[in-house]
Amino acid sequence: MNKRKRHVADVALRLFVEKGIQQTSIQDIIEQAKISKGTFYNYFSTKNDCIAEILEGLRYDASQLRMEMQVGKDAKNREVFIDQISVLIQLNEDRNLHALFEAILNSNEMDLKKLVMHHRIYELDWLGERFVEVYGEDLRPYSFELSILFYGMLHYMLFTTRITNTTRSLHHMVDVLLSYTELIMQKMITQRTSLLDDSVLHFLRSKIDRKVMSVEEILEMAKNIEEEATFTIEQRDLYDTIVSELQQERIRKSVLQPLINPFRQAFVHSSVEAQVNVFTNSVWYFLRMN
Incomplete structure:
Protein backbone atom coordinates (compact mmCIF):
# COMPACT_ATOMS: atom_id res chain seq x y z
CA MET A 1 0.00 0.00 0.00
CA THR A 46 -16.41 0.38 -1.27
CA LYS A 47 -16.07 0.87 2.50
CA ASN A 48 -15.68 -2.89 2.79
CA ASP A 49 -12.76 -2.73 0.37
CA CYS A 50 -11.25 -0.06 2.60
CA ILE A 51 -11.56 -2.33 5.66
CA ALA A 52 -10.00 -5.19 3.70
CA GLU A 53 -7.01 -2.94 2.96
CA ILE A 54 -6.75 -1.95 6.64
CA LEU A 55 -6.51 -5.61 7.65
CA GLU A 56 -4.12 -6.42 4.82
CA GLY A 57 -1.94 -3.49 5.88
CA LEU A 58 -1.93 -4.78 9.45
CA ARG A 59 -0.85 -8.25 8.36
CA TYR A 60 1.80 -6.77 6.08
CA ASP A 61 3.25 -4.57 8.84
CA ALA A 62 3.30 -7.52 11.24
CA SER A 63 4.93 -9.83 8.68
CA GLN A 64 7.69 -7.31 7.93
CA LEU A 65 8.42 -6.76 11.62
CA ARG A 66 8.41 -10.50 12.26
CA MET A 67 10.86 -11.09 9.45
CA GLU A 68 13.18 -8.43 10.83
CA MET A 69 13.04 -10.02 14.29
CA GLN A 70 13.99 -13.44 12.91
CA VAL A 71 16.79 -12.43 10.54
CA GLY A 72 20.04 -13.97 11.73
CA LYS A 73 18.33 -15.69 14.67
CA ASP A 74 17.62 -19.35 15.36
CA ALA A 75 14.07 -20.20 14.22
CA LYS A 76 13.60 -21.98 17.58
CA ASN A 77 14.55 -18.93 19.65
CA ARG A 78 11.76 -18.63 22.22
CA GLU A 79 12.33 -14.92 22.94
CA VAL A 80 12.07 -14.09 19.25
CA PHE A 81 8.89 -16.16 19.09
CA ILE A 82 7.38 -14.20 21.99
CA ASP A 83 8.28 -10.90 20.31
CA GLN A 84 6.76 -12.08 17.02
CA ILE A 85 3.49 -13.01 18.72
CA SER A 86 3.43 -9.72 20.62
CA VAL A 87 3.97 -7.47 17.62
CA LEU A 88 0.57 -8.05 15.98
CA ILE A 89 -1.22 -7.71 19.33
CA GLN A 90 0.59 -4.43 19.94
CA LEU A 91 -0.37 -3.16 16.49
CA ASN A 92 -3.98 -4.10 17.24
CA GLU A 93 -3.86 -2.22 20.54
CA ASP A 94 -2.09 0.84 19.11
CA ARG A 95 -4.66 1.18 16.31
CA ASN A 96 -7.65 0.30 18.54
CA LEU A 97 -8.57 -2.47 16.12
CA HIS A 98 -10.19 -4.59 18.81
CA ALA A 99 -13.03 -2.03 18.89
CA LEU A 100 -13.42 -2.30 15.12
CA PHE A 101 -13.46 -6.11 15.26
CA GLU A 102 -16.10 -6.14 18.00
CA ALA A 103 -18.27 -3.70 16.04
CA ILE A 104 -18.03 -5.87 12.92
CA LEU A 105 -18.75 -9.13 14.74
CA ASN A 106 -21.80 -7.58 16.40
CA SER A 107 -23.14 -6.25 13.09
CA ASN A 108 -25.22 -7.91 10.38
CA GLU A 109 -22.55 -7.31 7.77
CA MET A 110 -21.66 -10.82 6.62
CA ASP A 111 -18.96 -9.67 4.20
CA LEU A 112 -17.21 -7.75 6.96
CA LYS A 113 -17.52 -10.67 9.36
CA LYS A 114 -15.89 -12.83 6.72
CA LEU A 115 -12.99 -10.37 6.43
CA VAL A 116 -12.39 -10.52 10.19
CA MET A 117 -12.59 -14.31 10.17
CA HIS A 118 -10.07 -14.47 7.32
CA HIS A 119 -7.76 -12.18 9.28
CA ARG A 120 -7.98 -14.35 12.39
CA ILE A 121 -7.58 -17.67 10.58
CA TYR A 122 -4.53 -16.27 8.80
CA GLU A 123 -3.02 -15.47 12.19
CA LEU A 124 -3.95 -18.89 13.61
CA ASP A 125 -2.21 -20.53 10.65
CA TRP A 126 0.88 -18.38 11.16
CA LEU A 127 1.06 -19.27 14.86
CA GLY A 128 0.52 -22.96 14.13
CA GLU A 129 3.41 -23.01 11.68
CA ARG A 130 5.66 -21.21 14.16
CA PHE A 131 4.71 -23.71 16.89
CA VAL A 132 6.00 -26.47 14.62
CA GLU A 133 9.19 -24.55 13.83
CA VAL A 134 9.95 -23.83 17.47
CA TYR A 135 8.87 -27.11 19.08
CA GLY A 136 9.23 -29.71 16.33
CA GLU A 137 7.31 -31.71 13.73
CA ASP A 138 5.71 -33.97 16.37
CA LEU A 139 3.48 -31.02 17.18
CA ARG A 140 2.07 -30.55 13.68
CA PRO A 141 -1.14 -32.60 14.15
CA TYR A 142 -2.00 -30.38 17.14
CA SER A 143 -0.52 -27.03 16.13
CA PHE A 144 -3.69 -25.38 14.79
CA GLU A 145 -5.72 -26.37 17.84
CA LEU A 146 -2.93 -25.07 20.08
CA SER A 147 -3.12 -21.75 18.21
CA ILE A 148 -6.82 -21.56 19.02
CA LEU A 149 -6.20 -22.36 22.69
CA PHE A 150 -3.35 -19.86 22.98
CA TYR A 151 -5.18 -16.97 21.31
CA GLY A 152 -8.32 -17.78 23.27
CA MET A 153 -6.40 -17.32 26.53
CA LEU A 154 -4.66 -14.21 25.26
CA HIS A 155 -7.86 -12.64 23.92
CA TYR A 156 -9.68 -12.90 27.24
CA MET A 157 -6.67 -11.81 29.26
CA LEU A 158 -6.46 -8.67 27.12
CA PHE A 159 -10.22 -8.17 27.44
CA THR A 160 -9.97 -8.41 31.25
CA THR A 161 -7.01 -6.05 31.55
CA ARG A 162 -8.75 -3.59 29.22
CA ILE A 163 -12.03 -3.38 31.15
CA THR A 164 -10.30 -3.36 34.55
CA ASN A 165 -7.71 -0.82 33.39
CA THR A 166 -4.97 -3.17 34.57
CA THR A 167 -1.43 -2.58 33.34
CA ARG A 168 0.47 -5.68 32.26
CA SER A 169 3.53 -6.09 30.09
CA LEU A 170 2.39 -7.66 26.82
CA HIS A 171 5.70 -9.52 26.53
CA HIS A 172 5.25 -10.96 30.05
CA MET A 173 1.65 -11.94 29.32
CA VAL A 174 2.60 -13.76 26.13
CA ASP A 175 5.54 -15.42 27.90
CA VAL A 176 3.36 -16.77 30.73
CA LEU A 177 0.56 -17.94 28.43
CA LEU A 178 3.11 -19.61 26.18
CA SER A 179 4.46 -21.50 29.20
CA TYR A 180 0.92 -22.74 29.90
CA THR A 181 0.57 -23.76 26.27
CA GLU A 182 3.87 -25.67 26.45
CA LEU A 183 2.37 -27.84 29.20
CA ILE A 184 -0.73 -28.46 27.09
CA MET A 185 1.30 -29.37 24.01
CA GLN A 186 3.27 -32.00 25.91
CA LYS A 187 0.06 -33.65 27.06
CA MET A 188 -1.39 -33.56 23.54
CA ILE A 189 1.72 -35.24 22.11
CA THR A 190 2.13 -37.91 24.80
CA GLN A 191 -1.58 -38.78 24.98
CA ARG A 192 -2.30 -38.10 21.30
CA THR A 193 -5.41 -36.21 22.22
CA SER A 194 -7.19 -33.20 20.73
CA LEU A 195 -10.67 -31.68 20.74
CA LEU A 196 -10.93 -30.84 17.04
CA ASP A 197 -10.74 -33.41 14.27
CA ASP A 198 -9.27 -32.88 10.81
CA SER A 199 -12.64 -32.13 9.18
CA VAL A 200 -13.22 -29.14 11.47
CA LEU A 201 -9.74 -27.75 10.85
CA HIS A 202 -10.09 -28.24 7.10
CA PHE A 203 -13.38 -26.34 7.15
CA LEU A 204 -11.84 -23.42 9.03
CA ARG A 205 -8.81 -23.23 6.76
CA SER A 206 -11.00 -23.37 3.65
CA LYS A 207 -12.65 -20.15 4.76
CA ILE A 208 -9.58 -18.07 4.10
CA ASP A 209 -9.11 -16.87 0.53
CA ARG A 210 -5.45 -16.20 0.23
CA LYS A 211 -3.42 -16.41 -2.88
CA VAL A 212 0.05 -17.91 -2.87
CA MET A 213 1.86 -16.66 -5.95
CA SER A 214 3.60 -19.14 -8.19
CA VAL A 215 7.34 -18.91 -8.80
CA GLU A 216 6.60 -17.69 -12.31
CA GLU A 217 4.47 -14.82 -11.00
CA ILE A 218 7.12 -13.85 -8.46
CA LEU A 219 9.83 -13.88 -11.13
CA GLU A 220 7.62 -11.66 -13.30
CA MET A 221 7.44 -9.18 -10.41
CA ALA A 222 11.23 -9.31 -10.15
CA LYS A 223 11.56 -8.63 -13.88
CA ASN A 224 9.32 -5.56 -13.57
CA ILE A 225 11.50 -4.22 -10.74
CA GLU A 226 14.63 -4.73 -12.83
CA GLU A 227 13.09 -2.89 -15.77
CA GLU A 228 12.10 0.13 -13.68
CA ALA A 229 15.11 0.48 -11.38
CA THR A 230 18.75 1.43 -11.84
CA PHE A 231 20.58 -0.93 -9.51
CA THR A 232 23.57 -0.17 -7.34
CA ILE A 233 26.19 -2.91 -7.10
CA GLU A 234 24.72 -4.09 -3.78
CA GLN A 235 21.18 -4.14 -5.14
CA ARG A 236 22.29 -6.01 -8.26
CA ASP A 237 24.13 -8.68 -6.24
CA LEU A 238 21.13 -9.27 -3.99
CA TYR A 239 18.70 -9.26 -6.91
CA ASP A 240 20.74 -11.73 -8.98
CA THR A 241 21.17 -14.10 -6.05
CA ILE A 242 17.46 -14.11 -5.21
CA VAL A 243 16.34 -14.55 -8.81
CA SER A 244 18.93 -17.27 -9.43
CA GLU A 245 17.68 -19.20 -6.41
CA LEU A 246 14.04 -18.82 -7.46
CA GLN A 247 14.95 -20.33 -10.83
CA GLN A 248 16.37 -23.47 -9.26
CA GLU A 249 14.48 -26.74 -9.42
CA ARG A 250 14.77 -27.03 -5.63
CA ILE A 251 14.44 -23.63 -3.99
CA ARG A 252 16.43 -23.49 -0.75
CA LYS A 253 14.71 -21.59 2.05
CA SER A 254 17.99 -21.38 3.97
CA VAL A 255 19.48 -19.38 1.08
CA LEU A 256 16.53 -17.10 0.34
CA GLN A 257 15.24 -16.21 3.80
CA PRO A 258 18.38 -14.32 4.96
CA LEU A 259 18.31 -12.25 1.74
CA ILE A 260 14.73 -10.97 1.99
CA ASN A 261 15.20 -8.21 4.55
CA PRO A 262 18.56 -6.91 3.18
CA PHE A 263 17.00 -6.73 -0.30
CA ARG A 264 14.02 -4.76 1.03
CA GLN A 265 16.26 -2.43 3.04
CA ALA A 266 18.46 -1.78 -0.01
CA PHE A 267 15.52 -0.10 -1.77
CA VAL A 268 14.21 2.09 1.03
CA HIS A 269 13.38 5.58 -0.36
CA SER A 270 13.95 4.36 -3.92
CA SER A 271 11.47 4.78 -6.78
CA VAL A 272 10.58 1.07 -6.60
CA GLU A 273 10.34 0.76 -2.81
CA ALA A 274 6.64 -0.17 -2.89
CA GLN A 275 7.19 -2.80 -5.60
CA VAL A 276 10.12 -4.30 -3.71
CA ASN A 277 8.04 -4.49 -0.52
CA VAL A 278 5.30 -6.42 -2.33
CA PHE A 279 7.92 -8.64 -3.98
CA THR A 280 9.74 -9.50 -0.73
CA ASN A 281 6.47 -10.16 1.07
CA SER A 282 5.39 -12.48 -1.76
CA VAL A 283 8.69 -14.37 -1.59
CA TRP A 284 8.42 -14.70 2.19
CA TYR A 285 4.83 -15.96 1.99
CA PHE A 286 5.73 -18.38 -0.80
CA LEU A 287 8.50 -19.86 1.34
CA ARG A 288 6.11 -20.13 4.28
CA MET A 289 3.53 -22.04 2.27
CA ASN A 290 5.91 -24.40 0.44
Missing part, protein backbone atom coordinates in the same frame (compact mmCIF):
# COMPACT_ATOMS: atom_id res chain seq x y z
CA ASN A 2 1.52 3.35 -1.01
CA LYS A 3 1.79 6.17 1.52
CA ARG A 4 -1.19 8.15 0.27
CA LYS A 5 -3.42 5.10 0.16
CA ARG A 6 -2.24 4.15 3.66
CA HIS A 7 -3.12 7.66 4.87
CA VAL A 8 -6.68 7.31 3.55
CA ALA A 9 -7.00 3.86 5.17
CA ASP A 10 -5.71 5.26 8.50
CA VAL A 11 -8.25 8.09 8.37
CA ALA A 12 -11.02 5.61 7.58
CA LEU A 13 -9.98 3.40 10.49
CA ARG A 14 -10.07 6.33 12.91
CA LEU A 15 -13.56 7.29 11.74
CA PHE A 16 -14.80 3.69 11.87
CA VAL A 17 -13.64 3.42 15.50
CA GLU A 18 -14.95 6.84 16.54
CA LYS A 19 -18.32 6.85 14.73
CA GLY A 20 -18.99 3.28 13.75
CA ILE A 21 -18.79 1.70 10.32
CA GLN A 22 -22.42 2.27 9.37
CA GLN A 23 -22.34 5.86 10.64
CA THR A 24 -19.22 6.69 8.63
CA SER A 25 -19.91 7.65 5.05
CA ILE A 26 -17.47 7.63 2.18
CA GLN A 27 -17.91 11.40 2.08
CA ASP A 28 -16.75 11.58 5.72
CA ILE A 29 -13.57 9.73 4.76
CA ILE A 30 -13.01 11.95 1.72
CA GLU A 31 -13.39 15.15 3.76
CA GLN A 32 -11.20 14.00 6.65
CA ALA A 33 -8.49 12.64 4.34
CA LYS A 34 -8.66 15.81 2.21
CA ILE A 35 -8.86 13.93 -1.06
CA SER A 36 -11.22 13.98 -4.03
CA LYS A 37 -13.97 11.44 -4.57
CA GLY A 38 -12.10 10.22 -7.64
CA THR A 39 -8.98 9.57 -5.57
CA PHE A 40 -10.94 7.53 -3.03
CA TYR A 41 -12.51 5.36 -5.73
CA ASN A 42 -9.15 4.98 -7.38
CA TYR A 43 -7.99 3.32 -4.15
CA PHE A 44 -11.16 1.62 -2.87
CA SER A 45 -14.38 0.54 -4.52
Whole structure:
Protein backbone atom coordinates (compact mmCIF):
# COMPACT_ATOMS: atom_id res chain seq x y z
CA MET A 1 0.00 0.00 0.00
CA ASN A 2 1.52 3.35 -1.01
CA LYS A 3 1.79 6.17 1.52
CA ARG A 4 -1.19 8.15 0.27
CA LYS A 5 -3.42 5.10 0.16
CA ARG A 6 -2.24 4.15 3.66
CA HIS A 7 -3.12 7.66 4.87
CA VAL A 8 -6.68 7.31 3.55
CA ALA A 9 -7.00 3.86 5.17
CA ASP A 10 -5.71 5.26 8.50
CA VAL A 11 -8.25 8.09 8.37
CA ALA A 12 -11.02 5.61 7.58
CA LEU A 13 -9.98 3.40 10.49
CA ARG A 14 -10.07 6.33 12.91
CA LEU A 15 -13.56 7.29 11.74
CA PHE A 16 -14.80 3.69 11.87
CA VAL A 17 -13.64 3.42 15.50
CA GLU A 18 -14.95 6.84 16.54
CA LYS A 19 -18.32 6.85 14.73
CA GLY A 20 -18.99 3.28 13.75
CA ILE A 21 -18.79 1.70 10.32
CA GLN A 22 -22.42 2.27 9.37
CA GLN A 23 -22.34 5.86 10.64
CA THR A 24 -19.22 6.69 8.63
CA SER A 25 -19.91 7.65 5.05
CA ILE A 26 -17.47 7.63 2.18
CA GLN A 27 -17.91 11.40 2.08
CA ASP A 28 -16.75 11.58 5.72
CA ILE A 29 -13.57 9.73 4.76
CA ILE A 30 -13.01 11.95 1.72
CA GLU A 31 -13.39 15.15 3.76
CA GLN A 32 -11.20 14.00 6.65
CA ALA A 33 -8.49 12.64 4.34
CA LYS A 34 -8.66 15.81 2.21
CA ILE A 35 -8.86 13.93 -1.06
CA SER A 36 -11.22 13.98 -4.03
CA LYS A 37 -13.97 11.44 -4.57
CA GLY A 38 -12.10 10.22 -7.64
CA THR A 39 -8.98 9.57 -5.57
CA PHE A 40 -10.94 7.53 -3.03
CA TYR A 41 -12.51 5.36 -5.73
CA ASN A 42 -9.15 4.98 -7.38
CA TYR A 43 -7.99 3.32 -4.15
CA PHE A 44 -11.16 1.62 -2.87
CA SER A 45 -14.38 0.54 -4.52
CA THR A 46 -16.41 0.38 -1.27
CA LYS A 47 -16.07 0.87 2.50
CA ASN A 48 -15.68 -2.89 2.79
CA ASP A 49 -12.76 -2.73 0.37
CA CYS A 50 -11.25 -0.06 2.60
CA ILE A 51 -11.56 -2.33 5.66
CA ALA A 52 -10.00 -5.19 3.70
CA GLU A 53 -7.01 -2.94 2.96
CA ILE A 54 -6.75 -1.95 6.64
CA LEU A 55 -6.51 -5.61 7.65
CA GLU A 56 -4.12 -6.42 4.82
CA GLY A 57 -1.94 -3.49 5.88
CA LEU A 58 -1.93 -4.78 9.45
CA ARG A 59 -0.85 -8.25 8.36
CA TYR A 60 1.80 -6.77 6.08
CA ASP A 61 3.25 -4.57 8.84
CA ALA A 62 3.30 -7.52 11.24
CA SER A 63 4.93 -9.83 8.68
CA GLN A 64 7.69 -7.31 7.93
CA LEU A 65 8.42 -6.76 11.62
CA ARG A 66 8.41 -10.50 12.26
CA MET A 67 10.86 -11.09 9.45
CA GLU A 68 13.18 -8.43 10.83
CA MET A 69 13.04 -10.02 14.29
CA GLN A 70 13.99 -13.44 12.91
CA VAL A 71 16.79 -12.43 10.54
CA GLY A 72 20.04 -13.97 11.73
CA LYS A 73 18.33 -15.69 14.67
CA ASP A 74 17.62 -19.35 15.36
CA ALA A 75 14.07 -20.20 14.22
CA LYS A 76 13.60 -21.98 17.58
CA ASN A 77 14.55 -18.93 19.65
CA ARG A 78 11.76 -18.63 22.22
CA GLU A 79 12.33 -14.92 22.94
CA VAL A 80 12.07 -14.09 19.25
CA PHE A 81 8.89 -16.16 19.09
CA ILE A 82 7.38 -14.20 21.99
CA ASP A 83 8.28 -10.90 20.31
CA GLN A 84 6.76 -12.08 17.02
CA ILE A 85 3.49 -13.01 18.72
CA SER A 86 3.43 -9.72 20.62
CA VAL A 87 3.97 -7.47 17.62
CA LEU A 88 0.57 -8.05 15.98
CA ILE A 89 -1.22 -7.71 19.33
CA GLN A 90 0.59 -4.43 19.94
CA LEU A 91 -0.37 -3.16 16.49
CA ASN A 92 -3.98 -4.10 17.24
CA GLU A 93 -3.86 -2.22 20.54
CA ASP A 94 -2.09 0.84 19.11
CA ARG A 95 -4.66 1.18 16.31
CA ASN A 96 -7.65 0.30 18.54
CA LEU A 97 -8.57 -2.47 16.12
CA HIS A 98 -10.19 -4.59 18.81
CA ALA A 99 -13.03 -2.03 18.89
CA LEU A 100 -13.42 -2.30 15.12
CA PHE A 101 -13.46 -6.11 15.26
CA GLU A 102 -16.10 -6.14 18.00
CA ALA A 103 -18.27 -3.70 16.04
CA ILE A 104 -18.03 -5.87 12.92
CA LEU A 105 -18.75 -9.13 14.74
CA ASN A 106 -21.80 -7.58 16.40
CA SER A 107 -23.14 -6.25 13.09
CA ASN A 108 -25.22 -7.91 10.38
CA GLU A 109 -22.55 -7.31 7.77
CA MET A 110 -21.66 -10.82 6.62
CA ASP A 111 -18.96 -9.67 4.20
CA LEU A 112 -17.21 -7.75 6.96
CA LYS A 113 -17.52 -10.67 9.36
CA LYS A 114 -15.89 -12.83 6.72
CA LEU A 115 -12.99 -10.37 6.43
CA VAL A 116 -12.39 -10.52 10.19
CA MET A 117 -12.59 -14.31 10.17
CA HIS A 118 -10.07 -14.47 7.32
CA HIS A 119 -7.76 -12.18 9.28
CA ARG A 120 -7.98 -14.35 12.39
CA ILE A 121 -7.58 -17.67 10.58
CA TYR A 122 -4.53 -16.27 8.80
CA GLU A 123 -3.02 -15.47 12.19
CA LEU A 124 -3.95 -18.89 13.61
CA ASP A 125 -2.21 -20.53 10.65
CA TRP A 126 0.88 -18.38 11.16
CA LEU A 127 1.06 -19.27 14.86
CA GLY A 128 0.52 -22.96 14.13
CA GLU A 129 3.41 -23.01 11.68
CA ARG A 130 5.66 -21.21 14.16
CA PHE A 131 4.71 -23.71 16.89
CA VAL A 132 6.00 -26.47 14.62
CA GLU A 133 9.19 -24.55 13.83
CA VAL A 134 9.95 -23.83 17.47
CA TYR A 135 8.87 -27.11 19.08
CA GLY A 136 9.23 -29.71 16.33
CA GLU A 137 7.31 -31.71 13.73
CA ASP A 138 5.71 -33.97 16.37
CA LEU A 139 3.48 -31.02 17.18
CA ARG A 140 2.07 -30.55 13.68
CA PRO A 141 -1.14 -32.60 14.15
CA TYR A 142 -2.00 -30.38 17.14
CA SER A 143 -0.52 -27.03 16.13
CA PHE A 144 -3.69 -25.38 14.79
CA GLU A 145 -5.72 -26.37 17.84
CA LEU A 146 -2.93 -25.07 20.08
CA SER A 147 -3.12 -21.75 18.21
CA ILE A 148 -6.82 -21.56 19.02
CA LEU A 149 -6.20 -22.36 22.69
CA PHE A 150 -3.35 -19.86 22.98
CA TYR A 151 -5.18 -16.97 21.31
CA GLY A 152 -8.32 -17.78 23.27
CA MET A 153 -6.40 -17.32 26.53
CA LEU A 154 -4.66 -14.21 25.26
CA HIS A 155 -7.86 -12.64 23.92
CA TYR A 156 -9.68 -12.90 27.24
CA MET A 157 -6.67 -11.81 29.26
CA LEU A 158 -6.46 -8.67 27.12
CA PHE A 159 -10.22 -8.17 27.44
CA THR A 160 -9.97 -8.41 31.25
CA THR A 161 -7.01 -6.05 31.55
CA ARG A 162 -8.75 -3.59 29.22
CA ILE A 163 -12.03 -3.38 31.15
CA THR A 164 -10.30 -3.36 34.55
CA ASN A 165 -7.71 -0.82 33.39
CA THR A 166 -4.97 -3.17 34.57
CA THR A 167 -1.43 -2.58 33.34
CA ARG A 168 0.47 -5.68 32.26
CA SER A 169 3.53 -6.09 30.09
CA LEU A 170 2.39 -7.66 26.82
CA HIS A 171 5.70 -9.52 26.53
CA HIS A 172 5.25 -10.96 30.05
CA MET A 173 1.65 -11.94 29.32
CA VAL A 174 2.60 -13.76 26.13
CA ASP A 175 5.54 -15.42 27.90
CA VAL A 176 3.36 -16.77 30.73
CA LEU A 177 0.56 -17.94 28.43
CA LEU A 178 3.11 -19.61 26.18
CA SER A 179 4.46 -21.50 29.20
CA TYR A 180 0.92 -22.74 29.90
CA THR A 181 0.57 -23.76 26.27
CA GLU A 182 3.87 -25.67 26.45
CA LEU A 183 2.37 -27.84 29.20
CA ILE A 184 -0.73 -28.46 27.09
CA MET A 185 1.30 -29.37 24.01
CA GLN A 186 3.27 -32.00 25.91
CA LYS A 187 0.06 -33.65 27.06
CA MET A 188 -1.39 -33.56 23.54
CA ILE A 189 1.72 -35.24 22.11
CA THR A 190 2.13 -37.91 24.80
CA GLN A 191 -1.58 -38.78 24.98
CA ARG A 192 -2.30 -38.10 21.30
CA THR A 193 -5.41 -36.21 22.22
CA SER A 194 -7.19 -33.20 20.73
CA LEU A 195 -10.67 -31.68 20.74
CA LEU A 196 -10.93 -30.84 17.04
CA ASP A 197 -10.74 -33.41 14.27
CA ASP A 198 -9.27 -32.88 10.81
CA SER A 199 -12.64 -32.13 9.18
CA VAL A 200 -13.22 -29.14 11.47
CA LEU A 201 -9.74 -27.75 10.85
CA HIS A 202 -10.09 -28.24 7.10
CA PHE A 203 -13.38 -26.34 7.15
CA LEU A 204 -11.84 -23.42 9.03
CA ARG A 205 -8.81 -23.23 6.76
CA SER A 206 -11.00 -23.37 3.65
CA LYS A 207 -12.65 -20.15 4.76
CA ILE A 208 -9.58 -18.07 4.10
CA ASP A 209 -9.11 -16.87 0.53
CA ARG A 210 -5.45 -16.20 0.23
CA LYS A 211 -3.42 -16.41 -2.88
CA VAL A 212 0.05 -17.91 -2.87
CA MET A 213 1.86 -16.66 -5.95
CA SER A 214 3.60 -19.14 -8.19
CA VAL A 215 7.34 -18.91 -8.80
CA GLU A 216 6.60 -17.69 -12.31
CA GLU A 217 4.47 -14.82 -11.00
CA ILE A 218 7.12 -13.85 -8.46
CA LEU A 219 9.83 -13.88 -11.13
CA GLU A 220 7.62 -11.66 -13.30
CA MET A 221 7.44 -9.18 -10.41
CA ALA A 222 11.23 -9.31 -10.15
CA LYS A 223 11.56 -8.63 -13.88
CA ASN A 224 9.32 -5.56 -13.57
CA ILE A 225 11.50 -4.22 -10.74
CA GLU A 226 14.63 -4.73 -12.83
CA GLU A 227 13.09 -2.89 -15.77
CA GLU A 228 12.10 0.13 -13.68
CA ALA A 229 15.11 0.48 -11.38
CA THR A 230 18.75 1.43 -11.84
CA PHE A 231 20.58 -0.93 -9.51
CA THR A 232 23.57 -0.17 -7.34
CA ILE A 233 26.19 -2.91 -7.10
CA GLU A 234 24.72 -4.09 -3.78
CA GLN A 235 21.18 -4.14 -5.14
CA ARG A 236 22.29 -6.01 -8.26
CA ASP A 237 24.13 -8.68 -6.24
CA LEU A 238 21.13 -9.27 -3.99
CA TYR A 239 18.70 -9.26 -6.91
CA ASP A 240 20.74 -11.73 -8.98
CA THR A 241 21.17 -14.10 -6.05
CA ILE A 242 17.46 -14.11 -5.21
CA VAL A 243 16.34 -14.55 -8.81
CA SER A 244 18.93 -17.27 -9.43
CA GLU A 245 17.68 -19.20 -6.41
CA LEU A 246 14.04 -18.82 -7.46
CA GLN A 247 14.95 -20.33 -10.83
CA GLN A 248 16.37 -23.47 -9.26
CA GLU A 249 14.48 -26.74 -9.42
CA ARG A 250 14.77 -27.03 -5.63
CA ILE A 251 14.44 -23.63 -3.99
CA ARG A 252 16.43 -23.49 -0.75
CA LYS A 253 14.71 -21.59 2.05
CA SER A 254 17.99 -21.38 3.97
CA VAL A 255 19.48 -19.38 1.08
CA LEU A 256 16.53 -17.10 0.34
CA GLN A 257 15.24 -16.21 3.80
CA PRO A 258 18.38 -14.32 4.96
CA LEU A 259 18.31 -12.25 1.74
CA ILE A 260 14.73 -10.97 1.99
CA ASN A 261 15.20 -8.21 4.55
CA PRO A 262 18.56 -6.91 3.18
CA PHE A 263 17.00 -6.73 -0.30
CA ARG A 264 14.02 -4.76 1.03
CA GLN A 265 16.26 -2.43 3.04
CA ALA A 266 18.46 -1.78 -0.01
CA PHE A 267 15.52 -0.10 -1.77
CA VAL A 268 14.21 2.09 1.03
CA HIS A 269 13.38 5.58 -0.36
CA SER A 270 13.95 4.36 -3.92
CA SER A 271 11.47 4.78 -6.78
CA VAL A 272 10.58 1.07 -6.60
CA GLU A 273 10.34 0.76 -2.81
CA ALA A 274 6.64 -0.17 -2.89
CA GLN A 275 7.19 -2.80 -5.60
CA VAL A 276 10.12 -4.30 -3.71
CA ASN A 277 8.04 -4.49 -0.52
CA VAL A 278 5.30 -6.42 -2.33
CA PHE A 279 7.92 -8.64 -3.98
CA THR A 280 9.74 -9.50 -0.73
CA ASN A 281 6.47 -10.16 1.07
CA SER A 282 5.39 -12.48 -1.76
CA VAL A 283 8.69 -14.37 -1.59
CA TRP A 284 8.42 -14.70 2.19
CA TYR A 285 4.83 -15.96 1.99
CA PHE A 286 5.73 -18.38 -0.80
CA LEU A 287 8.50 -19.86 1.34
CA ARG A 288 6.11 -20.13 4.28
CA MET A 289 3.53 -22.04 2.27
CA ASN A 290 5.91 -24.40 0.44
